[in-house]
Amino acid sequence: MGVGRFVYTPILPLMHAGAGLSAGAGANLATANYVGYLVGAIAGILAPALVRSRALLRASLVVLTGTLAAMPATHDTAVWFALRLLAGVTSALIFVIAVSSLLSHLRGHPAHLPGWAFGGVGAGIALSGLLVLVLRPVADWRAAWWASAALAAVLAVAAWNLRPEAPRATTPATTATTATTATTATTVTTATADSGHGSHTGAGARIRTHRWFTALFASYTLEGIGYIIAGTFLVAAIEQSSPGPLGGGAWVLVGLAAVPSSALWARLGRRWSRPDLLLAALVVQAVGIALPALIGGAPAALLSAALFGATFIGVSTLALATGAHLEFPRSVALLTAGYSVGQILGPLVVAPLLHHGYQQALILAAAVVLVAAAAAAVLRVGFPHHMVVVRPAVPVRQPAPAESAPDAGSHR
Secondary structure (H helix, E strand, O other): OHHHHHOHHHHHHHHHHHOOOOHHHHHHHHHHHHHHHHHHHHHHHHOHHHHHOHHHHHHHHHHHHHHHHHHHHOOOHHHHHHHHHHHHHHHHHHHHHHHHHHHHHOOOOOOHHHHHHHHHHHHHHHHHHHHHHHHOOOOOHHHHHHHHHHHHHHHHHHHOOOOOOOHHHOOHHHHHHHHHHHOOOOOHHHHOOOOOOOOOOOOOOOOOOHHHHHHHHHHHHHHHHHHHHHHHHHHHHHHHHOOOOHHHHHHHHHHHHHOOHHHHHHHHOOOOOHHHHHHHHHHHHHHHHHHHHHOOOHHHHHHHHHHHHHHHHHHHHHHHHHHHHHOOOOHHHHHHHHHHHHHHHHHHHHHHHHHHOOHHHHHHHHHHHHHHHHHHHHHHOOOOOOOOOOOOOOOOOOOOHHHOOOOOOOOO
16 A cells, blocks of 8 residues: 555656656646545445455455556556546555454554554555665656556565454444544554553543544644645655655655654653644654755755654544544544545645745645644643543453553544
8 A cells, every 4th residue: 555655756756757747737646646545435434344355455456556557558647647546546445454454353462563564554655665766767657657566566465365354343333433544544543552641530521522623623634735745745846956866765764764653653652642742743744844945955855754754644643542532523534534635635735836846835835734733732722631531332342451541542
């Protein structure tokens, strides 16, 4: 999934140079992928049985790989649009099924294991970036797409026998929640550790959490806009100011930094509150996005890549866990919808700026993420760390002894 969804970022400069792809058309292709991802995620939410289908997993692996191989077969922008749309749908389905399998088969295991599993997204980013970096001096954009398809095929073989969630393991309602969580490339499960603010009180009425959730929703939607602008155009922006392999190398670093990030942010949640960590992660991400546009040069580009890769999955982990803790109705679904719409809007918002290069787009993305950080700062004011969480009993499964005193944001 990391290859199929994100290899477009390092290949984009090659398509500008060799395929005549305009900056505006490049933004449209990115938007197509994000629309497709939202469609696939919604399908997993509305039809929970999909997340238990091995046949659908295998079909999605084949189709996703095929979309990569088909990209160099044409110069028709409309066909490229359709292929990236389909790649988005299938990558979402693959991820929904994979996360469902994780939640089912790793239940009762240490919480950091799912976090490391989500690092596979970062590994896919790093591998695809390294592949394009190696091929660039000797091949063109067509070879990059074909090579990425070959890499995806190898990974598909490795994933071929993944066991989806067993039907008896959960109810349709909890499966739908799992599918919704998966759409953001992370899950609440990666943040199962206690937030470090003490145990919950033993009794009391449910706290009204509308004002905190509103701030969280605004922050996470804005993050969707800002993060995806950098995630789409970071390599092109770096290569515009520093031609050569620096952009591709930075993208590899993004993936490497993302591999441990989910587990790391989950561990940090043991000592600091999630609103505090969310604010910190957004500020760090904004700095990382702005660096290549404001400073330039190799050190700034590499630091930017490290900061961006270390935070974009962590922000999703923290936001979803916070929403679950607030017990706002359909919080994960609403947050996912806002984030996904933000991803769709991001490339469209900056498209008029791309005629003047990518630096302005990155500055705008950093500004949007800073506004998201401001909303997270509002979230911190009076946040109900000790609120009582009231859930209906689920007789299907009982918590294991090792799961004593889980955080309210945990979904197993």
